[in-house]
Amino acid sequence: MTLLVLLASILILGVTVYQYDEQTKDYNIKRFERKEATTIETIELELTNKTTYPVKTDNLSKIFRNRIYEISSINKLNISIFDLHGNLLVSSKTNAFEPNIIQPLPYDILNDLAQNSNHTILIPLVKDGMGYQTSYSYINDPKFKRIGILELQFTQDNSEIEHELKEFITRLSLVYLLMFMIAIALAYFLSSYITRSIKAISDKMEQTRLHERNEKIVLNSASTEIETLVEAYNNMIDQLEESAVKLAKSEREQAWREMAKQVAHEIKNPLTPMRLSVQSFERKFNPEDENIKEKLKEYSQTLIQQIDVMSSIASAFSDFAKMPTQKREKIEVISIVKLALDIFNEDFITYTTAETELFANLDKTQLIRIVTNLVKNALQASEKEENPVVDVKVSLEKNSIKIKVSDNGRGIPEDVKSLIFEPKFTTKSSGMGLGLPMIKNIIEAYDGTISFTSDEGVGTVFTVILPIQ
Numbered sequence: 001m002t003l004l005v006l007l008a009s010i011l012i013l014g015v016t017v018y019q020y021d022e023q024t025k026d027y028n029i030k031r032f033e034r035k036e037a038t039t040i041e042t043i044e045l046e047l048t049n050k051t052t053y054p055v056k057t058d059n060l061s062k063i064f065r066n067r068i069y070e071i072s073s074i075n076k077l078n079i080s081i082f083d084l085h086g087n088l089l090v091s092s093k094t095n096a097f098e099p100n101i102i103q104p105l106p107y108d109i110l111n112d113l114a115q116n117s118n119h120t121i122l123i124p125l126v127k128d129g130m131g132y133q134t135s136y137s138y139i140n141d142p143k144f145k146r147i148g149i150l151e152l153q154f155t156q157d158n159s160e161i162e163h164e165l166k167e168f169i170t171r172l173s174l175v176y177l178l179m180f181m182i183a184i185a186l187a188y189f190l191s192s193y194i195t196r197s198i199k200a201i202s203d204k205m206e207q208t209r210l211h212e213r214n215e216k217i218v219l220n221s222a223s224t225e226i227e228t229l230v231e232a233y234n235n236m237i238d239q240l241e242e243s244a245v246k247l248a249k250s251e252r253e254q255a256w257r258e259m260a261k262q263v264a265h266e267i268k269n270p271l272t273p274m275r276l277s278v279q280s281f282e283r284k285f286n287p288e289d290e291n292i293k294e295k296l297k298e299y300s301q302t303l304i305q306q307i308d309v310m311s312s313i314a315s316a317f318s319d320f321a322k323m324p325t326q327k328r329e330k331i332e333v334i335s336i337v338k339l340a341l342d343i344f345n346e347d348f349i350t351y352t353t354a355e356t357e358l359f360a361n362l363d364k365t366q367l368i369r370i371v372t373n374l375v376k377n378a379l380q381a382s383e384k385e386e387n388p389v390v391d392v393k394v395s396l397e398k399n400s401i402k403i404k405v406s407d408n409g410r411g412i413p414e415d416v417k418s419l420i421f422e423p424k425f426t427t428k429s430s431g432m433g434l435g436l437p438m439i440k441n442i443i444e445a446y447d448g449t450i451s452f453t454s455d456e457g458v459g460t461v462f463t464v465i466l467p468i469q
Helices: 002-050 057-063 067-075 107-115 159-206 224-284 292-321 333-341 364-381 414-419 435-445
Strands: 078-082 088-091 121-127 130-140 146-156 329-332 349-353 359-362 390-397 400-407 449-455 459-467
Touching: 002 067, 002 130, 002 146, 002 159, 057 088, 057 146, 067 078, 107 130, 159 224, 224 292, 329 333, 329 364, 333 349, 333 359, 333 364, 333 390, 359 364, 359 459, 364 390, 364 400, 364 435, 364 459, 435 449
Parallel strands: 349 390
Antiparallel strands: 078 088, 078 146, 121 130, 130 146, 329 359, 390 400, 400 459, 449 459
């Protein structure tokens, strides 16, 4: 609405200026035509009745020597008379005491005049900011024989009209400015009234969440269209809640199925060697064998080893299922990271830090768990390297602790980088793929982040950021 008022104002202003300009041109032309007709009539009357000289070209300068100034003054025109070849005979622009500075008529004017017969040629001209209207026509003797060329030049003074136009535009602009301000105010109040209900709907839509209970929209007064929109939104909320319940149930069932499959798979791995051991012992059992005790011990150790594997599987799934409790205590990070590294015997593990002491509110056990898991992964990634390197760095950045664990191992392939923190995913031949997801849960429970960069054949760098507070 405001834009329409603005465009209409600009358009009307432009049309007004154009109309004024066209009216001024028409007025000047008609005014000049009236003056031209009067002047030509006066010259013809002079040639017919008043002069005593023979009416011919050579006598035109004598006939109008003084009379041309009177005619020019009465009609307020500049008058010049030329012979048929365009040479000046007499002009009101000069006097007897000044040299002639008027040039002969150009050939194109003479040619146009000859082709137009006795019709007037009108030429508009703008020079030094002033407008001029100039006409050319033939002068005939009483027998209608051409004896000369008449040039009439009218000076246009449009200053008064331009002043009026400026005043009119100023007044019109003030009116349009007032209309524009009224339009803005009216548009504001109208839009506020119209969009009040839409704003309420949009606010509710922004608050809509899939896994949360969403409120329906209740409006006291609204148009039919808005009520239809509100009804559609409320129906969508009902359907969304039904879909959320179904989705949550489906996700839980899918999660349990996946977990059951994974547990079954991991348990089957140690059960197979246990079954083979029992079958082998059954076939080879001989009570009279003198080495029966050693064989029974070996058999028992095999079963115990596989039972321990099953126990570690159960513990791993239990640890992953439990979200780490956010136990916070003031601990000294530098010494605790060193303590976590002391359990490893590899001499190629290096530990560097620029800090002597670094305190933070974290869980000591969970921090050791994070460092241990990352170092263990680094050792497994670089175990086939000729000169393995595992480097652990701890530093302070602003209000956070940065722990970097890097290795020169085989690296992580590009196509599996996005799956590295997914449960059950692993690039190793053994393990359940729960280590990195588990420590990711721990880190995020403390509002921290974990990321990595890796190049195949070069190595991998894991970076952990943990806030101090």
